[in-house]
Amino acid sequence: MKKRFFSAIAAFLCVALVVASLSGCRINLSDLLRSRPEPSSEAGPSEEPSSEPSSEEPSPASSSEPSSEPSSEPSSEPSSEEPSSKPEESSSKPKYKAGPLAWEDVTKYEEMLSPSNKDYNNSFLTCIYNKPTDIDLYMVLYVGAGIESDVSDSERQKLIDVYGVDEGNFEYTHTTKLKAKDIDKFLKKKIGMKLSKTKKKGVDKMFYCKEFDSYYIWHGDTNMREISVLSGSIDEDGVITLIYQCDDGYPGQNLKVEQGDDTISIVKFTDNNGTLQFISNTLYGS
DSSP: OOOHHHHHHHHHHHHHHHHHHHHHHHHHHHHHHHHHHHHHHHHHHHHHHHHHHHHHHHHHHHHHHHHHHHHHHHHHHHEEEEEEEEHHHHHSSSOOEEEOOOOHHHHHHHHTSSSOOOOOOGOOOOOOSSSGGGHHHHTTTTTTTOOEEEOOHHHHHHHHHOOOOOOOHHHEEEEEEEEEHHHHHHHHHHHHSSGGGSSOOOOGSSSSETTEEEEEEEESSSSOOOOEEEEEOOOOOOOOEEEETTTSOOTTTTTOOOOBBBBBEEEEEEETTTTTEEEEEEEEEE
């Protein structure tokens, strides 16, 4: 009985020791568990910020919405550029309305091209040229073109004695003296260039004296032409084209083609506030 009693007591003590040991483990585990919440609590806040960005994702989305709004603004910028493109279109529009001239304009230019006009536009109808550089300067300047200068007695005598000019030129013909600077000014106004820029056609028919820097022409008649304008038109660049005929039957030098009793020609020029600048004077049909 005693052995059973002591064995029971031993068993009880073993169980008690096991329970005590287990309770000690629980305490240790609880201590461990208590120490772990701190990292877990640290992880918790770290997880919360991670969740906060996720909560803030709408804000980037909302921030992207403003970014999409600017992207729509550039799309509106092309529309704002449209007005700037409109002036370009307007700049490309023709400066003049092309078409036939009104009859009052035809008669106006006919008067401006008449021999009596003081601008000497008629002089540019006395020769044929396809461009201003081809103008026959002898024909254009033949009657002085309104820029004629007087010849002094001393100058005349020097031209005869020193430069060999025939005295009969002064006795039996009219002397036209043209200073080089006046010719340049006249041509610049009428064809847009100085004498040196032309082919100097007809200059060899004039006498040039370097001492006086002047050209001299001796002639006995006029080469001015009485004309009638038949029709006229203007293009988009403002170039005026007139078809005209010579009324007096005198076509002028180099005008060879005649239709009936009259020579038909075509002159082109621009009108710069009443100043005609000539481009060409050709035969009709050529």
